[in-house]
Amino acid sequence: xxxxxxxxxxxxxxxxxxxxxxxxxxxxxxxxxxxxxxxxxxxxxxxxxxxxxxxxxxxxxxxxxxxxxxxxxxxxxxxxxxxxxxxxxxxxxxxxxxxxxxxxxxxxxxxxxxxxxxxxxxxxxxxxxxxxxxxxxxxxxxxxxxxxxxxxxxxxxxxxxxxxxxxxxxxxxxxxxxxxxxxxxxxxxxxxxxxxxxxxxxxxxxxxxxxxxxxxxxxxxxxxxxxxxxxxxxxxxxxxxxxxxxxxxxxxxxxxxxxxxxxxxxxxxxxxxxxxxxxxxxxxxxxxxxxxxxxxxxxxxxxxxxxxxxxxxxxxxxxxxxxxxxxxxxxxxxxxxxxxxxxxxxxxxxxxxxxxxxxxxxxxxxxxxxxxxxxxxxxxxxxxxxxxxxxxxxxxxxxxxxxxxxxxxxxxxxxxxxxxxxxxxxxxxxxxxxxxxxxxxxxxxxxxxxxxxxxxxxxxxxxxxxxx
Amino acid sequence: xxxxxxxxxxxxxxxxxxxxxxxxxxxxxxxxxxxxxxxxxxxxxxxxxxxxxxxxxxxxxxxxxxxxxxxxxxxxxxxxxxxxxxxxxxxxxxxxxxxxxxxxxxxxxxxxxxxxxxxxxxxxxxxxxxxxxxxxxxxxxxxxxxxxxxxxxxxxxxxxxxxxxxxxxxxxxxxxxxxxxxxxxxxxxxxxxxxxxxxxxxxxxxxxxxxxxxxxxxxxxxxxxxxxxxxxxxxxxxxxxxxxxxxxxxxxxxxxxxxxxxxxxxxxxxxxxxxxxx
Numbered sequence: 001x002x003x004x005x006x007x008x009x010x011x012x013x014x015x016x017x018x019x020x021x022x023x024x025x026x027x028x029x030x031x032x033x034x035x036x037x038x039x040x041x042x043x044x045x046x047x048x049x050x051x052x053x054x055x056x057x058x059x060x061x062x063x064x065x066x067x068x069x070x071x072x073x074x075x076x077x078x079x080x081x082x083x084x085x086x087x088x089x090x091x092x093x094x095x096x097x098x099x100x101x102x103x104x105x106x107x108x109x110x111x112x113x114x115x116x117x118x119x120x121x122x123x124x125x126x127x128x129x130x131x132x133x134x135x136x137x138x139x140x141x142x143x144x145x146x147x148x149x150x151x152x153x154x155x156x157x158x159x160x161x162x163x164x165x166x167x168x169x170x171x172x173x174x175x176x177x178x179x180x181x182x183x184x185x186x187x188x189x190x191x192x193x194x195x196x197x198x199x200x201x202x203x204x205x206x207x208x209x210x211x212x213x214x215x216x217x218x219x220x221x222x223x224x225x226x227x228x229x230x231x232x233x234x235x236x237x238x239x240x241x242x243x244x245x246x247x248x249x250x251x252x253x254x255x256x257x258x259x260x261x262x263x264x265x266x267x268x269x270x271x272x273x274x275x276x277x278x279x280x281x282x283x284x285x286x287x288x289x290x291x292x293x294x295x296x297x298x299x300x301x302x303x304x305x306x307x308x309x310x311x312x313x314x315x316x317x318x319x320x321x322x323x324x325x326x327x328x329x330x331x332x333x334x335x336x337x338x339x340x341x342x343x344x345x346x347x348x349x350x351x352x353x354x355x356x357x358x359x360x361x362x363x364x365x366x367x368x369x370x371x372x373x374x375x376x377x378x379x380x381x382x383x384x385x386x387x388x389x390x391x392x393x394x395x396x397x398x399x400x401x402x403x404x405x406x407x408x409x410x411x412x413x414x415x416x417x418x419x420x421x422x423x424x425x426x427x428x429x430x431x432x433x434x435x436x437x438x439x440x441x442x443x444x445x446x447x448x449x450x451x452x453x454x455x456x457x458x459x460x461x462x463x464x465x466x467x468x
Numbered sequence: 469x470x471x472x473x474x475x476x477x478x479x480x481x482x483x484x485x486x487x488x489x490x491x492x493x494x495x496x497x498x499x500x501x502x503x504x505x506x507x508x509x510x511x512x513x514x515x516x517x518x519x520x521x522x523x524x525x526x527x528x529x530x531x532x533x534x535x536x537x538x539x540x541x542x543x544x545x546x547x548x549x550x551x552x553x554x555x556x557x558x559x560x561x562x563x564x565x566x567x568x569x570x571x572x573x574x575x576x577x578x579x580x581x582x583x584x585x586x587x588x589x590x591x592x593x594x595x596x597x598x599x600x601x602x603x604x605x606x607x608x609x610x611x612x613x614x615x616x617x618x619x620x621x622x623x624x625x626x627x628x629x630x631x632x633x634x635x636x637x638x639x640x641x642x643x644x645x646x647x648x649x650x651x652x653x654x655x656x657x658x659x660x661x662x663x664x665x666x667x668x669x670x671x672x673x674x675x676x677x678x679x680x681x682x683x684x685x686x687x688x689x690x691x692x693x694x695x696x697x698x699x700x701x702x703x704x705x706x707x708x709x710x711x712x713x714x715x716x717x718x719x720x721x722x723x724x725x726x727x728x729x730x731x732x733x734x735x736x737x738x739x740x741x742x743x744x745x746x
Contacts, residue, residue, distance in 0.1 A: 174687055176505055176512075176552040184689075213554040215687060219491050242691040244701065251694055251701060251720055253727050260690035268511065268684070274738055277511035277536055278684075279731035353723035400688050401706060 010112040011040040022334050025188045037122040041069035055104035057450030060084045078127035086160040089195045092121030095446045135205035139166040144463045147230040149216045152180025153445045154236030154436030157452030163206040170209040184267040187297050217406035232459045239437035240400025249347030252355040258298045258394035265301050283389020284308040290394035291321035298392045299336045310336050315343040315363050315376040358386045425455035430468050469549035479606045481533035489553040490525035498583035499561030503686045505552040506540045513537050514683045516580040530579035536735040557686045558709045563587040567650035572635045573599040574656020581655045586616040598638045604629035636663050649673045658722045665713030675713035679704045
């Protein structure tokens with residue numbers, strides 16, 4: 001193969017066959033083989049000033065770990081990533097690399113960028129498969145205690161970093177299982193739950209305590225945590241409250257928020273009902289409203305639960321969809337139907353209160369809005385009826401009020417999220433830090449981890465100096 | 469794991485549990501509930517806390533066996549454990565001195581109305597309690613309610629104990645007798661709360677109800693518990709569970725409560741069949 005040709009070819013991701021995968025919840029992407037990983041890694045130019053690292057919210061030494069793959073040192077490569085990213089098996093799977101590291105890759109200008117995420121996943125899986133759960137080195141014990149509220153990506157990162165610095169760390173989780181959105185939100189076919197479990201095991205080996213079934217703001221308040229002797233508190237509680245469209249008929253039976261639908265499936269394992277006790281209703285024709293990753297996850301889950309026809313209903317065009325391209329492609333391959341430039345204005349039900357149709361309005365694209373995406377404008381008089389059995393609303397989330405209602409000392413911004421410094425994660429309450437979706441609104445796993453990383457540094461600084 | 473310290477059968481398919489849940493009583497106030505899950509494969513269900521003991525770290529729950537989860541719970545004994553208990557959840561009842569308060573409990577709803585009856589009495593109100601049950605076997609918390617209130621009326625549907633009739637009949641009598649009522653608290657089956665709210669709307673007496681919609685996380689995250697109050701969508705878990713009865717869309721609540729009727733029946737049937745085969 002000529003050098004140029006080799007540079008141009010990006011190793012494809014092996015996947016489960018479409019006809020098989022729509023019938024199971026197993027992971028769709030199967031991961032690179034060793035040969036594929038090596039061949040892909042060899043494409044890397046090893047730039048002296050790597051742009052890819054600039055695109056990474058946690059500054060992973062990307063050329064460094066790729067070089068180790070070329071040398072066949074996979075475990076070392078995984079450990080190199082773990083210096084900056086404690087959850088590489090997750091980020092390798094769910095990071096939007098095409099907008100981050102891979103978007104900056106110099107090869108992407110003329111050819112195709114290096115598949116950094118796939119390589120990350122390969123080495124992290126390799127390491128997990130071939131070695132025991134191992135706690136990273138921990139610095140000498142410090143006497144201070146850190147409470148971490150929420151065990152999603154932000155909380156896990158803060159816990160790991162603070163534990164490594166030698167602090168006593170305890171995580172409080174509201175649900176009965178740790179992981180936050182990794183456990184209840186992202187489906188098994190995209191992120192196997194075994195991975196979340198193993199990462200939590202690693203934390204425990206590092207001496208981090210975890211207590212589930214504790215809702216901070218209800219079971220214990222922030223003030224009580226300080227009274228119990230915690231010196232710093234990190235809030236990584238996630239965004240939480242599902243947003244609805246605010247149109248008539250949204251409370252009809254068979255209309256779900258994506259949060260509820262996905263939690264029933266992922267956390268409660270409703271796909272194994274009645275072996276598991278939690279039920280779910282999926283009719284023959286399902287409409288998922290929204291165009292993000294959560295909408296794709298919901299649509300693909302509905303398909304696996306036996307729906308005959310699953311539609312994505314989105315008010316803009318495909319170009320404006322916030323979902324990752326990879327996820328849109330997976331959905332298309334699996335036969336999800338995309339109904340674009342339409343918006344529900346009303347849900348209609350039968351006499352028992354079950355949703356049976358949606359009144360839709362056709363849209364066209366107008367001028368760009370604040371997000372830079374072209375604004376959808378309704379076409380007057382274009383209403384039409386659209387039959388459905390199940391509707392899933394996946395249009396984002398609002399801030400969860402529980403903790404903030406109980407703690408008025410913590411200032412909120414105008415959207416109801418926590419007003420925290422973007423560099424230090426400090427809130428308006430002394431000793432309390434916050435990061436992840438509860439600060440930024442719905443964002444990505446790696447953004448939350450990046451925020452957690454910064455927060456851990458700021459917590460260390462605060463606990464050393466006492467300066468706020 | 470959360471250990472069952474005491475279990476007492478207090479009626480047909482009705483049990484009282486004292487469960488060790490050390491963190492729950494700490495901030496508990498009347499009106500709040502817990503979410504529990506019996507075992508690894510279990511469903512999460514909300515149950516209102518009847519009593520919480522801060523010193524012992526225990527909570528008391530009255531649980532009617534209606535579905536698979538509550539039947540599974542009913543089979544456990546003192547010494548057994550359940551996998552998850554989390555709380556206290558929801559806003560506490562707003563307890564204040566208003567004058568004369570009528571507290572109404574329907575069936576197992578009596579267990580929820582009991583701590584509020586006590587709290588309203590302690591706040592200096594004159595408390596009239598009305599509790600109604602299917603029949604004599606189902607009567608619960610009679611002594612406790614008698615002690616907590618100034619007047620107590622007990623009714624059964626079939627007249628096998630107390631007066632024959634429904635809680636609505638007794639409320640009607642109080643109204644006809646010209647009794648002063650400043651606030652009504654009604655907790656029981658949705659249909660009872662609806663009837664009471666319709667009556668008190670006519671009487672022009674403020675009425676608080678506690679809504680029992682289906683919940684999963686009960687922290688506002690899923691939205692499954694949504695109800696319509698004054699034409700607006702509210703989440704019973706974080707906005708409630710108590711609401712102004714005159715503003716609740718009960719028809720919608722009752723319909724939404726039937727969402728999983730079919731699956732629940734299926735789950736319960738297969739559960740009972742397994743039990744017979746065992």
